[in-house]
Amino acid sequence: MTPRPYRVVSRRDDLIDTVTLELAPVGDACPAPMAGQFNMLWAFGVGEAPISVAGFDDGVLIHTIRRVGAVTAALCASVDGDQIGLRGPFGTGWDLPRATGGDVLVVAGGLGLAPVRPIITDLLANRADFGRAVLLVGARTPDALLYRDELEGWRGRLDLDVEVTVDAASPAWRGDVGVVTRLIERAPVDPANTTAFVCGPEVMMRFAAQAVLDRGVPATHVVLSLERNMHCAIGHCGHCQLGPMFVCKDGPVVGWTDVEALLRIRER
Ligand SMILES: Cc1cc2nc3c(=O)[nH]c(=O)nc-3n(C[C@H](O)[C@H](O)[C@H](O)COP(=O)(O)OP(=O)(O)OC[C@H]3O[C@@H](n4cnc5c(N)ncnc54)[C@H](O)[C@@H]3O)c2cc1C
Ligand code: FES
Structure with a gap:
């Protein structure tokens, strides 16, 4: 249940309200996800939201986030070097x-x-x-x-x-x-x-x-x-x-x- 720290290593503005973040572990990494699973992303001081895994490459997680409320707004505002808490992966995969x-x-x-x-x-x-x-x-x-x-x-x-x-x-x-x-x-x-x-x-x-x-x-x-x-x-x-x-x-x-x-x- 404890989020692990991940660092934003890349940020891309995809759409006017949607951002893609690449996240690398700061210490121990969470287990590798299966396609279709999601992680809980924690914006420190704001809260947590489930976000699907949009990619996983060489230990780096890719998440695409649409700004709809407080948590997703804080996640979308992250810039390179910022830390985000992450727990997961959760749920079933596409198989x-x-x-x-x-x-x-x-x-x-x-x-x-x-x-x-x-x-x-x-x-x-x-x-x-x-x-x-x-x-x-x-x-x-x-x-x-x-x-x-x-x-x-x-x-x-x-x-x-x-x-x-x-x-x-x-x-x-x-x-x-x-x-x-x-x-x-x-x-x-x-x-x-x-x-x-x-x-x-x-x-x-x-x-x-x-x-x-x-x-x-x-x-x-x-x-x-x-x-x-x-x-x-x-x-x-x-x-x-x-x-x-x-x-x-x-x-x-x-x-x-x-x-x-x-x-x-x-x-x-
Ligand atoms: C399994 C799973 C995977 C998800 N994957 C992604 C993902 O990859 N990328 C992503 O951006 N979001 C994803 N979501 C949705 C994301 O979790 C929510 O948008 C987020 O929890 C909203 O939190 P908030 O605090 O920003 O907004 P809140 O304050 O919780 O909500 C703000 C407003 O947005 C509305 N809202 C909430 N969720 C959505 C939604 N999904 N679509 C439209 N309006 C919504 C609420 O009804 C409310 O009116 C996923 C959700 C689940 C369950
Ligand atoms: S989120 Fe708690 S039971 Fe699914």
């Missing part, structure tokens, strides 16, 4: 190897691109293990598109299909316009042999999961990542309870078949 031998369809909405970024980097590092690979990204506007340079790089590859759409275009936008679920209809995958990884706002995930199922992807091959208010992150306090599950421990990555009924109840 990309479950898709070995088949096609991979990754669907991300908004900040949901951060938690799925490690899927893409792991997939590209082990590209021969998978069939076709497709990344579909949706953002509200072109200005709200995360990791633009990286997306350009991925788009240039012959072994990864990347499609990007925005809800509302700017005059300079030459890409797709519309919700990300529309891209699912034409994603070049073999549905029966596909695993879909979905992350974004909950309403987007419900529609995206349905569109993936409508394409014929088996329900057992659809996984998504949930967000709930969290406090302890270790299954003790009950803050993150969703039906019978504690999202901090049984999630955040869950199978569609495990949460379908719970998410539909919330929809009414």
Whole structure:
């Protein structure tokens, strides 16, 4: 439960309200995370927030943080050399190897691109293990598109299909316009042999999961990542309870078949 000190070794302003921090341990490091897990990041004197692992490279953790309240504002205000407390990693991972031998369809909405970024980097590092690979990204506007340079790089590859759409275009936008679920209809995958990884706002995930199922992807091959208010992150306090599950421990990555009924109840 005690946060370990990490130092900000790099800070990048991604969007007007979103910052990516690279964090290196000051002393003992936390265990290496799996793709899909999250850490509790502590802004000293302010508080703690769960933040997904957006990358892990040579001991350095990458976290992308949107400023919505006191804790995330303090984290986003960090500069190189500042210290942050960190405990984790917590929760379940994406388990990309479950898709070995088949096609991979990754669907991300908004900040949901951060938690799925490690899927893409792991997939590209082990590209021969998978069939076709497709990344579909949706953002509200072109200005709200995360990791633009990286997306350009991925788009240039012959072994990864990347499609990007925005809800509302700017005059300079030459890409797709519309919700990300529309891209699912034409994603070049073999549905029966596909695993879909979905992350974004909950309403987007419900529609995206349905569109993936409508394409014929088996329900057992659809996984998504949930967000709930969290406090302890270790299954003790009950803050993150969703039906019978504690999202901090049984999630955040869950199978569609495990949460379908719970998410539909919330929809009414
Ligand atoms: C497993 C998990 C992974 C997460 N990963 C990330 C991540 O990678 N990057 C990231 O920026 N955030 C992530 N979040 C969300 C992040 O934890 C919250 O935004 C943060 O706890 C808000 O704390 P705060 O003190 O800044 O704001 P608060 O004071 O708690 O909230 C301020 C306002 O923002 C609203 N708010 C709270 N959370 C969100 C949200 N997620 N989206 C929109 N509005 C919100 C509140 O309702 C309130 O109105 C994750 C959450 C979970 C559970
Ligand atoms: S955050 Fe305490 S039980 Fe999940």
